[in-house]
Amino acid sequence: MFEELSDRLAVALKKISGRGVLRPEDLEAGLREVRLALLEADVNFKVVKEFIDRVRARLVGSEVAPGLTAPQQVIRAVNLELEVLLGGNAEGLRYSPAPPTVLMLVGLQGSGKTTTAIKLALLARREGHRPLVAALDLRRPAAVEQLKTLAAREQVGFYSGRGDVAAIARSAIDEAKRLLLDVVILDTAGRLHVDAELMQELKHLKAAVPVTETFLVADSMTGQEAVKVGEAFGGEIGLDGVILTKLDGDARGGAALSLRVATGQRIRFAGTGEKPQDLEVFHAERMASRILGMGDVLTLIERAERTVDKDKAVEVEKRLRAGQLTFDDMLAQMRQVSSMGSLESVLDMVPGGGALKGRLAGQDTDKEVKKMEAIILSMTKRERAHPEVIDGARKKRIARGSGVEPADVNRVLKARDAMQKLAKQFGAVNRKGKAVGLPRLFGKGGASW
Numbered sequence: 001m002f003e004e005l006s007d008r009l010a011v012a013l014k015k016i017s018g019r020g021v022l023r024p025e026d027l028e029a030g031l032r033e034v035r036l037a038l039l040e041a042d043v044n045f046k047v048v049k050e051f052i053d054r055v056r057a058r059l060v061g062s063e064v065a066p067g068l069t070a071p072q073q074v075i076r077a078v079n080l081e082l083e084v085l086l087g088g089n090a091e092g093l094r095y096s097p098a099p100p101t102v103l104m105l106v107g108l109q110g111s112g113k114t115t116t117a118i119k120l121a122l123l124a125r126r127e128g129h130r131p132l133v134a135a136l137d138l139r140r141p142a143a144v145e146q147l148k149t150l151a152a153r154e155q156v157g158f159y160s161g162r163g164d165v166a167a168i169a170r171s172a173i174d175e176a177k178r179l180l181l182d183v184v185i186l187d188t189a190g191r192l193h194v195d196a197e198l199m200q201e202l203k204h205l206k207a208a209v210p211v212t213e214t215f216l217v218a219d220s221m222t223g224q225e226a227v228k229v230g231e232a233f234g235g236e237i238g239l240d241g242v243i244l245t246k247l248d249g250d251a252r253g254g255a256a257l258s259l260r261v262a263t264g265q266r267i268r269f270a271g272t273g274e275k276p277q278d279l280e281v282f283h284a285e286r287m288a289s290r291i292l293g294m295g296d297v298l299t300l301i302e303r304a305e306r307t308v309d310k311d312k313a314v315e316v317e318k319r320l321r322a323g324q325l326t327f328d329d330m331l332a333q334m335r336q337v338s339s340m341g342s343l344e345s346v347l348d349m350v351p352g353g354g355a356l357k358g359r360l361a362g363q364d365t366d367k368e369v370k371k372m373e374a375i376i377l378s379m380t381k382r383e384r385a386h387p388e389v390i391d392g393a394r395k396k397r398i399a400r401g402s403g404v405e406p407a408d409v410n411r412v413l414k415a416r417d418a419m420q421k422l423a424k425q426f427g428a429v430n431r432k433g434k435a436v437g438l439p440r441l442f443g444k445g446g447a448s449w
Contacts, residue, residue, distance in 0.1 A: 024060070027056070027059055027060070027074070030074055031052050031055060031056060034052065034055070034078065035048055035052050038051065038257070041257070043257045043258050044227060044258040044261070046261075047085070047257065047258050047261050050261075051081055051085055054081050054084070055074075055077050055078055055081050058077040058080070058081070059073065059074060059077050075292060078292065079288050079289065079292055082257075082284075082287075082288035082291060082292070083284045083285045083288045085257055085260060085261075086257065086260060086266075086267065086282075086284035086287055086288060087260040087265075087266030087267055087282075087284050091266075091268060091281070092123075092127070092268075092281045093120070093123065093124060093127070093213075094212065094213055094240075095129065095182075095183070095212070096210075096212045099182035099183075100132075100173060100176045100177065100181060100182045100183055100184045101124075101129075101182060101183045101184070101212045101213075102173065102184045102186065102209060102210055102211050102212050103120060103183065103184070103185045103186065103211075103212060103213050103214075103215065104186045104188065104205070104206060104209075104211045104213070104214045104215070105117055105120075105185065105186060105187055105188060105215050105217050105243075106188055106202055106214060106215070106216055106217070106233055106237055106239075107190055107216055107217035107218060107219075107229070107233070108190050108191060108192065108193065108194070108219075108229055109140075109190035109191055109192050110190070110192075110219065111190065111217045111218060111219045111245060112217055112219060112245035112246065112271060113137075113187055113188070113190060113217045114137075114143055114146050114147050114150070114187055115150065115245075115271075115274075115276075116217050116243055116245060116271060116279070117133045117147060117185045117187040118133065118147070118150045118151065118154055118156060118276055119271065119276055119277070119278065119279035120185050120243075120269075120279065121133055121151075121154070121156045121183070121185055122154060122156070122276050122277055122279070123269075123279055124183045124185075125156075129182050129183045130157075130179075130180065130181040130182050130183065131156055131157065131181065131182075131183040131184075131185060132156070132157035132158070132159060132172065132175065132176045132179070132181045132183065132184050132185070133147055133151050133156055133157065133158055133159070133184075133185045133187060134158075134159045134160065134168065134169060134172035134184060134185065134186050134187065135147045135148065135158070135159070135160040135187055136160075136165050136168060136169060136186055136187055136188050136189060136205070137187060137188065137189040137190065138162070138165065138168075138189070139189055140189075143187070144160050147160075147187055148160070150276070154276055157175075157176070157179060157181050159171070159172040159175050159176075160172075165188075165189070165201060165204075165205055166204055166205050166208035166209065169186055169205060169208065169209045170208065170209055172184055172186070173209060173210075186205070186209075186211075188201075188202060188205065189201060189202075194229060194232045194233075199232075199236045199237065202236075202237050203236065203237060206237060206238075213240040213241065214237060214238060214239050214240050215239070215240065215241050215242065215243050215268065215269075216229070216230055216233050216234070216239050216241075216242045216243070216263065216265075217242075217243045217245060218230060218242055218243070218244055218245065218259060219245050219246055220244045220245060220246050220247050221246050227258045227259060230242065230259050230263040230265075231263065233263075234263040234264060234265065239263055239264075239265045240265065240268075241265050241266055241267070241268035241269075242259050242260075242263060242265055242266070242267045242268060243267075243268060243269040243270070243271065243279075244259070244267050244269070244270045244271065244282065245270075245271035246271060247270045247271060247272050266282075266284075267282045267284075268281070268282055269281060269282055270282045270287075325416060325419060325420045326384055326385050326386075326387070327376045327379060327383070327384035327385075327387060327416065328384050328385065330376065330415075330416055330419065331373060331376045331377075331384075334369060334372065334373060335373075338366075338369060371402070371404060371408065372412050372415070374402040374403065374404070375398060375399075375402045375404060375408060375409055375412045376412065377402070378397075378398045378399075378401035378402040379398055383398075387413060387416060390409075390413065392406075395409045395410065
């Protein structure tokens with residue numbers, strides 16, 4: 001989402017030179033570029049002005065810290081102020097000491113409230129709680145059915161009804177108590193735009209039930225419109241935080257950087273994809289690092305720990321080191337990486353990953369992964385276990401079975417060989433017989449990349 005902003009900031013910060021004390025002319029030239037980068041990212045102009053003033057105040061007349069260059073000193077200041085601008089958040093869900101915890105989602109139609117309700121439910125379940133979702137958007141039967149379908153698929157408790165919205169919400173809470181469920185998520189009505197009738201309904205609902213937290217669900221793709229919506233809901237309903245959806249999209253990032261100021265509330269969560277598990281706590285310091293192209297390794301590790309089968313990864317690692325990688329192993333690894341999100345989103349969290357993303361620009365990486373999967377699935381069980389038996393005739397048969405060219409089959413075979421060679425290169429064994437060189441992702445005793 002922040003690709004353009006990251007690229008512009010990188011260019012801006014490279015223009016700053018000088019040693020010792022930062023020269024005023026270098027600093028102003030760099031800050032001018034940073035200002036343009038933020039404005040082009042659709043950040044509110046008042047927010048940009050205040051941001052630049054705070055960065056300047058940190059740097060004017062300051063000595064370059066020991067061990068840092070002048071550009072690094074500026075990057076540090078920009079990074080710290082980005083954290084402040086984004087709200088300094090690292091907080092997950094707050095749970096009521098007297099269950100059930102009631103979470104109320106508000107926002108415009110199309111902002112992603114219904115899918116976010118399920119994502120929040122799964123987040124609560126991962127944290128050891130038992131959620132129920134309540135469909136309160138009665139003007140749109142399709143929204144009720146969508147939530148019901150998603151809840152059934154993810155095995156989450158569901159409740160809805162007819163009549164007064166507040167009465168349905170109270171009944172949902174009673175049903176949760178009866179079923180010993182301790183989190184109730186209210187998916188409220190939305191509109192194409194803010195209107196008085198919607199606000200009145202939401203205020204009546206909030207007064208009628210013991211709401212623990214109220215979240216504005218805002219579509220990051222809408223840019224400055226999301227800021228106006230945030231101001232309206234914050235003033236009328238009262239908010240405890242913002243959930244920013246579609247952070248994996250092509251938006252320029254202005255909404256994320258402006259909402260904190262507009263609503264007075266922090267961005268608490270971010271939707272990072274279409275899968276039900278694609279909801280993360282919005283860590284401001286990690287997002288600031290990602291914007292500046294320095295990656296987000298901690299989030300990458302957390303996502304991997306949540307999705308990767310550690311036992312399977314250990315087995316594959318052993319075969320990799322022994323030179324026995326099968327296509328079944330390769331397929332399992334591909335699927336586990338895919339479960340962490342799109343390749344682009346993973347590269348966003350890898351320091352320096354932006355450069356590799358640039359080399360992949362214009363390529364449909366997800367499509368290529370699916371093509372590789374089809375090729376592997378077209379192999380026989382023996383071929384997957386013993387790739388060395390695949391000759392020219394077998395390649396042609398595999399290509400026909402997967403709807404590709406023999407050259408595509410060759411590329412998959414070469415990819416496996418490359419993985420095997422890389423594993424041998426980094427999986428050296430020391431004198432005590434312990435593998436070294438493969439950085440551990442899950443800590444002591446866990447799986448390695």
